[in-house]
Amino acid sequence: MNEFALIERFFADPAAHEPPPSWLRLGIGDDAALLAEENGWETAITCDTLVEGRHFLAGTDPEALGWKALAVNLSDLAAMGAVPTGFLLALTLPEADEPWLTAFACGLFACARRHGARLVGGDTTRGPRALTITALGRVPAGEAILRSGARAGDDLWVSGQPGRAALGLAVRLGALPSTLPGAREWIAALDRPEPRLALGCRLRGLAHAMLDVSDGLLGDLRHLLERSAPPFLTAEIEVARLPLDPLVAGGAPPERARAALLSGGDDYELLFTAAPESRDQTLLLGRELGLPLSRIGRLVPATAHPMVLIEPDGRRTLPEVLGYDHFCACKEYP
Numbered sequence: 001m002n003e004f005a006l007i008e009r010f011f012a013d014p015a016a017h018e019p020p021p022s023w024l025r026l027g028i029g030d031d032a033a034l035l036a037e038e039n040g041w042e043t044a045i046t047c048d049t050l051v052e053g054r055h056f057l058a059g060t061d062p063e064a065l066g067w068k069a070l071a072v073n074l075s076d077l078a079a080m081g082a083v084p085t086g087f088l089l090a091l092t093l094p095e096a097d098e099p100w101l102t103a104f105a106c107g108l109f110a111c112a113r114r115h116g117a118r119l120v121g122g123d124t125t126r127g128p129r130a131l132t133i134t135a136l137g138r139v140p141a142g143e144a145i146l147r148s149g150a151r152a153g154d155d156l157w158v159s160g161q162p163g164r165a166a167l168g169l170a171v172r173l174g175a176l177p178s179t180l181p182g183a184r185e186w187i188a189a190l191d192r193p194e195p196r197l198a199l200g201c202r203l204r205g206l207a208h209a210m211l212d213v214s215d216g217l218l219g220d221l222r223h224l225l226e227r228s229a230p231p232f233l234t235a236e237i238e239v240a241r242l243p244l245d246p247l248v249a250g251g252a253p254p255e256r257a258r259a260a261l262l263s264g265g266d267d268y269e270l271l272f273t274a275a276p277e278s279r280d281q282t283l284l285l286g287r288e289l290g291l292p293l294s295r296i297g298r299l300v301p302a303t304a305h306p307m308v309l310i311e312p313d314g315r316r317t318l319p320e321v322l323g324y325d326h327f328c329a330c331k332e333y334p
Protein backbone atom coordinates (compact mmCIF):
# COMPACT_ATOMS: atom_id res chain seq x y z
CA MET A 1 0.00 0.00 0.00
CA ASN A 2 1.52 3.33 -0.93
CA GLU A 3 1.26 6.56 1.05
CA PHE A 4 -1.72 7.86 -0.91
CA ALA A 5 -3.63 4.55 -0.93
CA LEU A 6 -3.13 4.46 2.84
CA ILE A 7 -4.63 7.93 3.30
CA GLU A 8 -7.51 7.08 0.97
CA ARG A 9 -8.27 3.75 2.68
CA PHE A 10 -8.09 4.78 6.32
CA PHE A 11 -8.50 8.53 6.47
CA ALA A 12 -10.75 9.60 3.60
CA ASP A 13 -13.56 11.26 5.52
CA PRO A 14 -16.21 8.58 6.25
CA ALA A 15 -18.81 11.35 5.99
CA ALA A 16 -17.61 12.39 2.51
CA HIS A 17 -20.83 11.17 0.81
CA GLU A 18 -22.90 13.54 2.98
CA PRO A 19 -23.23 17.20 1.98
CA PRO A 20 -20.21 19.01 3.47
CA PRO A 21 -20.83 21.39 6.37
CA SER A 22 -21.16 25.00 5.22
CA TRP A 23 -17.83 25.99 6.80
CA LEU A 24 -15.87 23.38 4.79
CA ARG A 25 -14.89 24.64 1.34
CA LEU A 26 -12.23 22.02 0.59
CA GLY A 27 -11.15 18.91 2.53
CA ILE A 28 -8.51 16.19 2.07
CA GLY A 29 -6.57 16.00 -1.16
CA ASP A 30 -5.10 19.43 -1.90
CA ASP A 31 -2.04 21.27 -0.54
CA ALA A 32 -4.23 22.78 2.17
CA ALA A 33 -7.83 22.55 3.33
CA LEU A 34 -10.04 25.62 3.00
CA LEU A 35 -12.43 26.74 5.74
CA ALA A 36 -15.01 29.47 5.16
CA GLU A 37 -14.73 32.69 7.14
CA GLU A 38 -17.59 35.14 7.38
CA ASN A 39 -15.90 38.20 5.97
CA GLY A 40 -15.18 37.23 2.38
CA TRP A 41 -12.05 35.25 3.14
CA GLU A 42 -11.21 31.58 3.50
CA THR A 43 -8.69 30.08 5.91
CA ALA A 44 -6.15 27.73 4.34
CA ILE A 45 -4.74 25.17 6.78
CA THR A 46 -1.97 22.64 6.22
CA CYS A 47 0.37 20.42 8.24
CA ASP A 48 3.77 18.88 7.46
CA THR A 49 6.24 16.87 9.50
CA LEU A 50 10.02 16.59 9.23
CA VAL A 51 11.41 13.40 10.80
CA GLU A 52 15.09 12.87 11.63
CA GLY A 53 16.59 10.13 9.48
CA ARG A 54 13.80 10.51 6.91
CA HIS A 55 13.53 14.16 5.95
CA PHE A 56 16.84 15.30 7.39
CA LEU A 57 20.06 13.65 8.48
CA ALA A 58 21.01 13.44 12.15
CA GLY A 59 23.38 16.32 12.86
CA THR A 60 21.73 18.72 10.38
CA ASP A 61 22.30 22.38 11.25
CA PRO A 62 19.41 23.22 13.63
CA GLU A 63 19.11 26.77 12.30
CA ALA A 64 18.48 25.42 8.80
CA LEU A 65 15.96 22.95 10.22
CA GLY A 66 14.02 25.72 11.94
CA TRP A 67 13.80 27.60 8.67
CA LYS A 68 12.86 24.56 6.65
CA ALA A 69 10.23 23.19 9.05
CA LEU A 70 8.23 26.39 8.57
CA ALA A 71 9.16 27.00 4.91
CA VAL A 72 7.76 23.64 3.72
CA ASN A 73 4.41 24.46 5.33
CA LEU A 74 4.33 27.98 3.92
CA SER A 75 5.01 26.42 0.54
CA ASP A 76 1.69 24.54 0.79
CA LEU A 77 -0.04 27.86 1.52
CA ALA A 78 1.73 29.41 -1.49
CA ALA A 79 0.43 26.53 -3.59
CA MET A 80 -3.14 27.62 -2.77
CA GLY A 81 -2.48 31.31 -3.45
CA ALA A 82 -2.87 32.01 0.29
CA VAL A 83 -1.05 34.50 2.54
CA PRO A 84 0.35 33.12 5.84
CA THR A 85 -1.12 34.21 9.16
CA GLY A 86 -0.36 31.97 12.17
CA PHE A 87 1.29 28.63 12.80
CA LEU A 88 1.49 25.95 15.50
CA LEU A 89 4.72 24.10 16.34
CA ALA A 90 4.65 20.51 17.65
CA LEU A 91 8.19 19.61 18.67
CA THR A 92 9.41 16.14 19.66
CA LEU A 93 13.00 16.14 20.91
CA PRO A 94 15.29 13.53 22.49
CA GLU A 95 16.60 16.10 24.99
CA ALA A 96 16.41 19.81 25.87
CA ASP A 97 19.68 20.78 24.17
CA GLU A 98 20.02 24.55 24.65
CA PRO A 99 22.43 25.37 21.81
CA TRP A 100 20.29 23.24 19.47
CA LEU A 101 17.09 24.99 20.56
CA THR A 102 18.65 28.47 20.28
CA ALA A 103 19.74 27.83 16.70
CA PHE A 104 16.47 26.11 15.76
CA ALA A 105 14.39 29.02 17.09
CA CYS A 106 16.64 31.49 15.28
CA GLY A 107 16.01 29.80 11.91
CA LEU A 108 12.32 29.32 12.62
CA PHE A 109 11.68 32.97 13.49
CA ALA A 110 13.82 34.21 10.61
CA CYS A 111 11.47 32.40 8.23
CA ALA A 112 8.40 33.53 10.21
CA ARG A 113 9.45 37.19 10.11
CA ARG A 114 10.34 37.10 6.46
CA HIS A 115 6.91 35.78 5.51
CA GLY A 116 4.73 37.45 8.13
CA ALA A 117 3.68 34.29 10.01
CA ARG A 118 3.06 34.32 13.80
CA LEU A 119 3.69 31.37 16.13
CA VAL A 120 0.42 30.99 18.07
CA GLY A 121 0.76 27.63 19.85
CA GLY A 122 2.00 24.07 19.63
CA ASP A 123 3.09 21.13 21.73
CA THR A 124 6.43 19.93 23.15
CA THR A 125 7.23 16.28 23.89
CA ARG A 126 10.22 14.00 24.37
CA GLY A 127 11.00 11.29 21.79
CA PRO A 128 12.84 10.72 18.50
CA ARG A 129 13.37 14.11 16.83
CA ALA A 130 10.39 15.19 14.71
CA LEU A 131 9.12 18.65 13.82
CA THR A 132 5.49 19.20 12.90
CA ILE A 133 4.04 22.54 11.93
CA THR A 134 0.44 23.42 11.17
CA ALA A 135 0.27 26.61 9.17
CA LEU A 136 -2.70 28.89 8.61
CA GLY A 137 -3.23 31.38 5.87
CA ARG A 138 -5.98 33.36 4.24
CA VAL A 139 -7.19 33.80 0.71
CA PRO A 140 -10.14 35.78 -0.71
CA ALA A 141 -13.18 33.48 -0.85
CA GLY A 142 -13.35 31.52 -4.08
CA GLU A 143 -9.91 32.62 -5.30
CA ALA A 144 -7.72 29.78 -4.00
CA ILE A 145 -5.90 27.86 -6.74
CA LEU A 146 -6.78 24.19 -6.43
CA ARG A 147 -5.08 21.11 -7.82
CA SER A 148 -8.33 20.24 -9.56
CA GLY A 149 -8.65 23.20 -11.94
CA ALA A 150 -6.48 21.99 -14.86
CA ARG A 151 -7.98 21.94 -18.36
CA ALA A 152 -7.02 20.35 -21.66
CA GLY A 153 -5.02 22.87 -23.68
CA ASP A 154 -3.40 24.45 -20.60
CA ASP A 155 0.30 25.16 -20.56
CA LEU A 156 2.32 23.59 -17.79
CA TRP A 157 4.70 25.88 -15.88
CA VAL A 158 7.22 25.46 -13.09
CA SER A 159 8.89 28.18 -11.03
CA GLY A 160 12.59 28.58 -10.32
CA GLN A 161 15.07 25.75 -10.52
CA PRO A 162 13.71 22.33 -9.59
CA GLY A 163 16.44 19.69 -9.10
CA ARG A 164 18.76 21.74 -6.92
CA ALA A 165 17.72 20.18 -3.62
CA ALA A 166 18.26 16.61 -4.85
CA LEU A 167 21.72 17.58 -6.15
CA GLY A 168 22.43 19.29 -2.82
CA LEU A 169 21.56 16.06 -1.03
CA ALA A 170 23.84 14.13 -3.40
CA VAL A 171 26.69 16.50 -2.51
CA ARG A 172 25.95 16.18 1.19
CA LEU A 173 25.95 12.37 0.94
CA GLY A 174 29.27 12.43 -0.94
CA ALA A 175 27.75 11.17 -4.21
CA LEU A 176 28.80 14.39 -5.99
CA PRO A 177 31.95 16.40 -5.18
CA SER A 178 31.46 19.48 -3.01
CA THR A 179 33.92 21.32 -5.26
CA LEU A 180 31.44 21.51 -8.17
CA PRO A 181 30.59 25.11 -9.07
CA GLY A 182 26.89 24.60 -8.24
CA ALA A 183 27.39 22.72 -4.96
CA ARG A 184 26.92 25.67 -2.59
CA GLU A 185 23.77 26.85 -4.30
CA TRP A 186 22.29 23.32 -4.34
CA ILE A 187 22.95 22.81 -0.64
CA ALA A 188 21.43 26.21 0.13
CA ALA A 189 18.32 25.17 -1.83
CA LEU A 190 18.14 21.95 0.22
CA ASP A 191 18.60 23.67 3.57
CA ARG A 192 16.74 26.94 3.07
CA PRO A 193 13.94 26.50 0.56
CA GLU A 194 12.13 29.74 -0.30
CA PRO A 195 8.36 29.28 -0.24
CA ARG A 196 7.05 30.96 -3.40
CA LEU A 197 4.42 33.00 -1.58
CA ALA A 198 4.53 36.14 -3.71
CA LEU A 199 4.20 34.09 -6.87
CA GLY A 200 1.35 32.00 -5.42
CA CYS A 201 -0.70 35.10 -4.62
CA ARG A 202 -0.03 36.79 -7.92
CA LEU A 203 -1.15 33.69 -9.81
CA ARG A 204 -4.69 34.03 -8.45
CA GLY A 205 -6.98 34.50 -11.42
CA LEU A 206 -4.19 33.47 -13.79
CA ALA A 207 -3.32 29.85 -12.93
CA HIS A 208 -6.04 27.23 -13.36
CA ALA A 209 -4.44 24.59 -11.12
CA MET A 210 -1.38 24.56 -8.87
CA LEU A 211 0.59 22.54 -6.32
CA ASP A 212 4.03 22.73 -4.81
CA VAL A 213 6.74 20.29 -5.80
CA SER A 214 7.72 18.59 -2.55
CA ASP A 215 8.08 14.98 -3.68
CA GLY A 216 9.44 15.38 -7.22
CA LEU A 217 8.08 17.18 -10.28
CA LEU A 218 6.60 14.15 -12.05
CA GLY A 219 5.17 12.56 -8.90
CA ASP A 220 3.48 15.79 -7.91
CA LEU A 221 2.35 16.45 -11.46
CA ARG A 222 0.58 13.14 -11.32
CA HIS A 223 -1.28 14.27 -8.20
CA LEU A 224 -2.45 17.32 -10.11
CA LEU A 225 -3.59 15.18 -13.06
CA GLU A 226 -5.41 12.79 -10.73
CA ARG A 227 -7.40 15.64 -9.24
CA SER A 228 -8.62 16.97 -12.57
CA ALA A 229 -12.20 16.20 -13.50
CA PRO A 230 -13.13 13.45 -16.00
CA PRO A 231 -12.46 12.90 -18.92
CA PHE A 232 -8.96 13.40 -17.50
CA LEU A 233 -5.71 14.73 -18.87
CA THR A 234 -2.27 13.70 -20.10
CA ALA A 235 0.76 15.92 -19.55
CA GLU A 236 3.23 16.26 -22.42
CA ILE A 237 6.55 17.49 -21.08
CA GLU A 238 8.98 19.00 -23.56
CA VAL A 239 12.43 17.99 -22.36
CA ALA A 240 14.07 20.83 -24.33
CA ARG A 241 12.06 23.34 -22.29
CA LEU A 242 13.14 22.00 -18.88
CA PRO A 243 15.56 24.35 -17.07
CA LEU A 244 18.40 21.82 -17.21
CA ASP A 245 21.25 24.06 -18.38
CA PRO A 246 21.86 25.81 -15.04
CA LEU A 247 22.22 22.42 -13.29
CA VAL A 248 24.65 21.16 -15.93
CA ALA A 249 26.56 24.47 -15.80
CA GLY A 250 26.85 23.89 -12.04
CA GLY A 251 28.68 20.64 -12.78
CA ALA A 252 25.87 18.05 -12.55
CA PRO A 253 26.28 15.21 -15.05
CA PRO A 254 23.44 15.66 -17.60
CA GLU A 255 21.63 12.40 -16.78
CA ARG A 256 21.79 13.13 -13.08
CA ALA A 257 20.59 16.69 -13.61
CA ARG A 258 17.62 15.39 -15.58
CA ALA A 259 16.70 12.83 -12.91
CA ALA A 260 17.03 15.44 -10.15
CA LEU A 261 14.87 17.90 -12.05
CA LEU A 262 12.13 15.41 -12.90
CA SER A 263 12.05 13.21 -9.81
CA GLY A 264 14.11 14.78 -7.02
CA GLY A 265 12.18 15.92 -3.97
CA ASP A 266 12.41 18.89 -1.61
CA ASP A 267 12.41 21.73 -4.13
CA TYR A 268 9.24 23.58 -3.10
CA GLU A 269 8.82 25.22 -6.45
CA LEU A 270 5.29 25.84 -7.75
CA LEU A 271 3.93 23.76 -10.61
CA PHE A 272 0.91 25.34 -12.27
CA THR A 273 -1.23 25.32 -15.38
CA ALA A 274 -2.56 28.32 -17.26
CA ALA A 275 -4.21 29.14 -20.57
CA PRO A 276 -1.86 29.74 -23.55
CA GLU A 277 -3.42 33.23 -23.79
CA SER A 278 -1.72 34.08 -20.46
CA ARG A 279 1.84 33.33 -21.60
CA ASP A 280 2.99 36.94 -21.86
CA GLN A 281 1.40 37.90 -18.57
CA THR A 282 3.02 34.91 -16.84
CA LEU A 283 6.47 35.71 -18.22
CA LEU A 284 6.06 39.32 -17.17
CA LEU A 285 5.09 38.25 -13.67
CA GLY A 286 8.21 36.08 -13.42
CA ARG A 287 10.38 39.02 -14.48
CA GLU A 288 8.67 41.33 -12.01
CA LEU A 289 9.28 38.86 -9.16
CA GLY A 290 12.84 38.06 -10.27
CA LEU A 291 11.85 34.39 -10.44
CA PRO A 292 12.28 32.53 -13.73
CA LEU A 293 9.15 30.70 -14.83
CA SER A 294 9.57 27.86 -17.31
CA ARG A 295 6.83 26.69 -19.62
CA ILE A 296 7.67 22.98 -19.71
CA GLY A 297 4.78 21.45 -21.60
CA ARG A 298 1.06 21.25 -21.92
CA LEU A 299 -2.00 19.26 -20.99
CA VAL A 300 -3.98 17.33 -23.59
CA PRO A 301 -7.05 15.09 -23.36
CA ALA A 302 -6.08 11.79 -21.71
CA THR A 303 -4.16 9.26 -23.81
CA ALA A 304 -2.90 5.81 -22.73
CA HIS A 305 -0.33 7.32 -20.36
CA PRO A 306 -0.77 10.12 -17.85
CA MET A 307 2.65 11.63 -18.59
CA VAL A 308 4.75 11.61 -21.75
CA LEU A 309 8.18 13.14 -22.29
CA ILE A 310 8.88 14.67 -25.68
CA GLU A 311 12.63 14.34 -26.16
CA PRO A 312 14.60 17.07 -27.96
CA ASP A 313 14.69 14.85 -31.10
CA GLY A 314 10.89 14.50 -31.08
CA ARG A 315 10.76 10.93 -29.70
CA ARG A 316 8.04 10.32 -27.16
CA THR A 317 9.21 8.42 -24.07
CA LEU A 318 7.67 7.44 -20.75
CA PRO A 319 9.21 8.66 -17.50
CA GLU A 320 10.96 5.98 -15.47
CA VAL A 321 10.85 7.17 -11.90
CA LEU A 322 8.16 9.43 -10.55
CA GLY A 323 8.45 10.90 -7.09
CA TYR A 324 8.94 10.02 -3.50
CA ASP A 325 6.45 7.86 -1.59
CA HIS A 326 6.95 7.10 2.10
CA PHE A 327 5.53 3.57 1.88
CA CYS A 328 6.55 2.48 -1.58
CA ALA A 329 10.18 2.09 -2.63
CA CYS A 330 9.16 0.64 -6.00
CA LYS A 331 9.01 2.47 -9.30
CA GLU A 332 5.44 3.64 -9.53
CA TYR A 333 5.08 3.95 -13.28
CA PRO A 334 2.77 3.31 -15.10
Ligand code: ADP
Nearest residue numbers: 007011012027028029030031032047048076214
Ligand atom coordinates in the same frame (compact mmCIF):
# COMPACT_ATOMS: atom_id res chain seq x y z
P1 ADP B 1 1.58 17.81 0.53
O1 ADP B 1 2.73 17.08 -0.15
O2 ADP B 1 1.08 18.96 -0.24
O3 ADP B 1 1.92 18.19 1.96
P2 ADP B 1 0.54 15.25 0.96
O4 ADP B 1 0.97 14.55 -0.28
O5 ADP B 1 1.35 15.09 2.20
O6 ADP B 1 0.38 16.80 0.62
O7 ADP B 1 -0.94 14.82 1.32
C1 ADP B 1 -1.93 14.68 0.32
C2 ADP B 1 -3.29 15.03 0.92
O8 ADP B 1 -3.65 14.08 1.92
C3 ADP B 1 -3.32 16.39 1.60
O9 ADP B 1 -4.57 17.00 1.31
C4 ADP B 1 -3.21 16.05 3.08
O10 ADP B 1 -3.84 17.02 3.88
C5 ADP B 1 -3.94 14.72 3.15
N1 ADP B 1 -3.48 13.85 4.24
C6 ADP B 1 -2.22 13.38 4.44
N2 ADP B 1 -2.17 12.56 5.52
C7 ADP B 1 -3.43 12.53 6.03
C8 ADP B 1 -4.04 11.87 7.15
N3 ADP B 1 -3.32 11.06 7.94
N4 ADP B 1 -5.35 12.09 7.37
C9 ADP B 1 -6.07 12.89 6.55
N5 ADP B 1 -5.57 13.53 5.49
C10 ADP B 1 -4.27 13.35 5.22
Ligand code: MG
Nearest residue numbers: 031076212214
Ligand atom coordinates in the same frame (compact mmCIF):
# COMPACT_ATOMS: atom_id res chain seq x y z
MG1 MG C 1 2.06 20.47 -1.22
